[in-house]
Amino acid sequence: MNVVPHVLIIGAGFAGLETARSLAKVPVRVTLIDRRNHHLFQPLLYQVAIAGLLPSQIAQPVRTIFRHQKNFTFQMGEVTEINFDQRFVKLDGSIIAYDYLVLAVGGRTNFFGHDALEERGFQLKDIPSARRTRNHLLSLFERASHEGDAEKRAAMLTFVIVGGGPTGVETAGALAELIEHVMVKDFPRLNLNEARVVLLEAGPALLGAYPDELRRAAHRLLQKKHVEILLNTRMDDYDGQRVTLGDGTQIESQTLIWTAGVKAAELADRLGVEQASAGRIRVEPTLQLARHPEAFVVGDAAFLADADGSPLPMLSTVAIQQGKAAADSIRRLAAGGEARPFRYKDPGMLATVGRNAAVARIYGLSFSGFLAWLIWVVLHIYRIIGFRNRLAVMFNWAWDYFFYENQTRLIIEE
Numbered sequence: 168m169n170v171v172p173h174v175l176i177i178g179a180g181f182a183g184l185e186t187a188r189s190l191a192k193v194p195v196r197v198t199l200i201d202r203r204n205h206h207l208f209q210p211l212l213y214q215v216a217i218a219g220l221l222p223s224q225i226a227q228p229v230r231t232i233f234r235h236q237k238n239f240t241f242q243m244g245e246v247t248e249i250n251f252d253q254r255f256v257k258l259d260g261s262i263i264a265y266d267y268l269v270l271a272v273g274g275r276t277n278f279f280g281h282d283a284l285e286e287r288g289f290q291l292k293d294i295p296s297a298r299r300t301r302n303h304l305l306s307l308f309e310r311a312s313h314e315g316d317a318e319k320r321a322a323m324l325t326f327v328i329v330g331g332g333p334t335g336v337e338t339a340g341a342l343a344e345l346i347e348h349v350m351v352k353d354f355p356r357l358n359l360n361e362a363r364v365v366l367l368e369a370g371p372a373l374l375g376a377y378p379d380e381l382r383r384a385a386h387r388l389l390q391k392k393h394v395e396i397l398l399n400t401r402m403d404d405y406d407g408q409r410v411t412l413g414d415g416t417q418i419e420s421q422t423l424i425w426t427a428g429v430k431a432a433e434l435a436d437r438l439g440v441e442q443a444s445a446g447r448i449r450v451e452p453t454l455q456l457a458r459h460p461e462a463f464v465v466g467d468a469a470f471l472a473d474a475d476g477s478p479l480p481m482l483s484t485v486a487i488q489q490g491k492a493a494a495d496s497i498r499r500l501a502a503g504g505e506a507r508p509f510r511y512k513d514p515g516m517l518a519t520v521g522r523n524a525a526v527a528r529i530y531g532l533s534f535s536g537f538l539a540w541l542i543w544v545v546l547h548i549y550r551i552i553g554f555r556n557r558l559a560v561m562f563n564w565a566w567d568y569f570f571y572e573n574q575t576r577l578i579i580e581e
């Protein structure tokens with residue numbers, strides 16, 4: 168009797184989801200595990216934080232996504248241990264055996280040793296952290312509206328974002344627009360000319376990984392939205408009230424949003440496998456573990472260098488392509504063949520700076536402004552999972568665009 172191989176996937180992010188989908192017609196049993204019951208579209212988390220979208224519009228239950236896939240099972244829970252020699256994982260105390268393993272556990276925020284920031288600052292990593300940020304931002308406007316002390320009010324209305332990568336740039340632009348177009352209407356007696364959005368970047372330019380012309384375009388577009396950009400500026404400390412910069416300057420602020428780094432998920436540190444920078448797990452060109460060819464690592468958790476030796480970036484496009492590649496190699500292995508090396512096909516770069524403003528590099532062409540923004544909007548609506556979510560996001564964005572509103576300005580304490 169032929170036993171159907173069991174493929175165990177840990178993580179229902181971009182990489183895990185793509186692996187499971189690509190195995191739909193392969194004669195294997197697929198089990199997908201995640202500690203959350205949903206897939207989250209992380210690139211739009213900042214929109215939850217600035218009250219643009221509801222959490223439910225950028226997330227979808229895993230069971231709903233795979234309702235029609237016959238060889239698929241989902242288990243919600245936290246994987247705490249993997250025994251590579253005996254091929255099983257521990258899930259909340261129980262044991263699940265596998266024939267092939269796909270580790271797609273993603274990443275978490277890297278505070279680079281500034282551990283106090285986890286409590287005092289804000290991050291955008293999951294729905295609770297984005298909602299916490301939204302509650303905090305909206306509460307500050309309420310508190311500032313009845314604060315008589317000008318200095319205290321200024322600190323409440325000074326928002327510092329650390330990290331000039333795509334997430335920092337997108338958050339800074341969106342927050343500046345929230346203040347300029349929406350909060351001015353809600354708080355007519357509050358002088359919002361006092362409000363500041365400050366973006367700190369340790370390097371010499373915003374969007375360091377982008378071509379030079381796009382870096383400059385993003386800089387210009389953000390400045391137009393009155394974002395204060397401080398380049399070559401390191402954050403040294405934040406005590407919840409003031410940010411101390413590398414040169415000793417202090418900025419009084421009750422908000423610091425940290426977007427400056429990502430490292431591999433906790434599980435990667437507990438496996439006894441070889442790790443590279445940011446704790447990512449070093450894999451073979453085929454995405455397999457060197458000593459365990461039945462185990463694959465994909466997405467943010469995997470460390471693989473491209474042809475010119477630089478590590479593949481922690482991006483959804485890399486995660487999706489790797490998920491597909493791992494599924495293809497598992498299909499080959501199960502049929503007695505060999506795994507294939509992974510090659511990343513770079514689809515280009517996109518980042519939005521706000522209304523009518525984005526930067527893009529597609530098929531080698533760089534451009535910025537309205538056309539880049541339109542492509543960003545269409546692509547993000549297309550990539551969100553679930554037809555209902557797509558409609559909801561499209562409707563929200565259209566409404567906000569024409570009426571200068573942000574839909575979800577509710578402070579709902581946890």
Ligand SMILES: Cc1cc2nc3c(=O)[nH]c(=O)nc-3n(C[C@H](O)[C@H](O)[C@H](O)COP(=O)(O)OP(=O)(O)OC[C@H]3O[C@@H](n4cnc5c(N)ncnc54)[C@H](O)[C@@H]3O)c2cc1C
Nearest residue numbers: 178180181182202209210246272273466467481482483486
């Ligand atoms: C705010 C933000 C904005 C971003 N913007 C962009 C963008 O514009 N473009 C872009 O391409 N990329 C963007 N990214 C990066 C992109 O989201 C990641 O590269 C992508 O999510 C990686 O996919 P993944 O499948 O490896 O991991 P993830 O999507 O992080 O999924 C990992 C999954 O594993 C689960 N998990 C982890 N550990 C365990 C465990 N022990 N047990 C069970 N489950 C576990 C988690 O719950 C999670 O669901 C952004 C990321 C963030 C945070």
